[in-house]
Amino acid sequence: MSEETYVYLCNKLRPAMERQDTAFRECIPLKKRVAIALWKLATGSEHRSIGHLFGVSNTTVCRCVQDFCAAAETLLVPELIRSPDREKFAEMADYTENRWGLPQCVGAIDGSHLPILAPQEYHCDYFNRKGWHSIILQGVVDGKGHFWNVFAGIPGSLHDARVLRLSSLWELASRGNYFPPCTRNIGGVNAGYYILGDNAYPLQNWLIKTFPDNGQLAAEHVIYNKKICRARVVVENAFGRLKGRWRCLMKRNDCDVKLVKSMVVTCCALHNLCESHGEAYDDEWDAPAVAEPGVAVAQGAEEEGTEIREGLMRYLNS
Template sequence: MCRVSRSVWIHTRTTEWWDSVVPTFTEAQWIKNLRMSKDTFLYLCRRLQPKRIAIALWKLATNSEYRSISHLFGVGVATVCHCVHDFCSSVEKVLMQEVIQLPNSEKLKEMATYFECRWGLPQCVGAFDGSHIPILGPEEYHIEYFNRKGWHSIILQAVVDGRGLFWNVFLGAPGNLHDARVLRLSGLWDLVDRGLLLPDVTKNICGHDVGYYVLGDAAYPLKSWLMKPFTDNGRLTPQQLVYNHKTSRARVVVENAFGRLKGGWRCLLKRNDCNTHKNRALVIACCVLHNLCEMNGDEFREEWVTGTFNQPDGALSSTVEAEGLDARTGLMKLFTTM
């Protein structure tokens, strides 16, 4: 029987591009191809493995096909897949707790000062919203993941500070859930209601005691710690209109954060052919990378954002409570006297 050498069937790969070309990258090329500066990349390399990191970043940043990335780096397609999933899993386990943290009392005070100086909103410590992440329809309960936009997704709920850094993320709720329901499931609601997140630090604003709060859109309920706009029924008072304008202008920080997240890490714009668990690690890794790049002042190119902004989801919520009304009234009076 004629035996054919195995080498005939093996595709010879070259690592010349990685070994020779990448070391000559300019700073602009690092930003363009890997969505981060060389310094940020080297920081990751000190914690993880350089070439595997570069392969994973290339996939997350460009959403290129696995086969094209395998040719570029001179490795097998399966290796690319393993690199991406191993990297995302490692980032979630090793870096997430360092980079995305619930704020302590000192940090809350700092965030409130920034919001007040930047947008004139006293006691505000963040803004939050939800964004849909495309997925393959799961075999089980696939209807629950089919969102009102007509495709399968999981929901990323995030809270950001005034600079657009994530300080809390919750991921995995099925795409057909209302934003207010996702908030209840996330654990953030329970933390605040039990007094484990926002300390009882209040300011008297126009005769109303206002504690720390975050900004949400009309889909969320009004709470003492969650300020939402007045529902525009065509009969809003001038004071209410001013309040809506000022809070909406500040809340754009979370919309911008989602735009920059998806613009920088374009794998989030199209469904990824992996299960929900691996998708979760991938999205969390992108959130961590977003924070790292923002904290290090890495260049972000506005053309990356085109078509990525999150659209409002869910019907309006009319849920209110007395404490929330009191705080919102105080802020409304303040804004119309400024």
């Protein structure tokens, strides 16, 4: 993170994080408190080693992280991760169409398991299909890889489709109250804005996915799937860059589940901050790719979602 972005961050969080000296002791300066929290999020190091590095106690490190995440959720997240307005939706759709040729597409959705220590309560709920305890981060990104909707903290045993149905995105989009009423004729079908998902998600008129590969797909279906996958990789890259910068998300987090959730949302906001400020990213930071076991889930597709997908297929193959 450049000094310019760091100073911007400090000034943004100053109202909630700055402390005053007392008659008994001097307070830790704001910039140092922010630096301690950033170091924890960027490295995932233990409180003891961070305290030794900055010359403070373990308790101080813990308080700095808690205060930083609480301040970020209040002052940073609402500004950096927010539902797009009508103009922003149109801008995102134009960018995606210009880059991948997909009209009306405003982003992609995916989920990621983040390792945690087994909680004392309901620890079985957090035991995922991969064999370890985790919480799930569901994120929706635009064509530039910026998060515009996040939902974090759900126990790792739940399936991605179930996580989606528990989120406010599902509730609002299903009622037609999330995406603005802006339709366009695509392959003979009037389609509104939509996002891309993998086969774990249910097909909707606002969530499009590939055709299941049963080994007997027609040529036009194969072409359609390739183009959808090529565009959907933006969300996978965003998760990779998120974890590459904020490596506390890659190793087992020893904090309380409630704090871990706050740290995850804060890291998503910091990701958007770094990306929008053009901060350099080294490909060596990328998290190692781990093959996830396939998940076969029976899902029903709405008629309208099927029509839009087939209309989009005709458009892409025309």
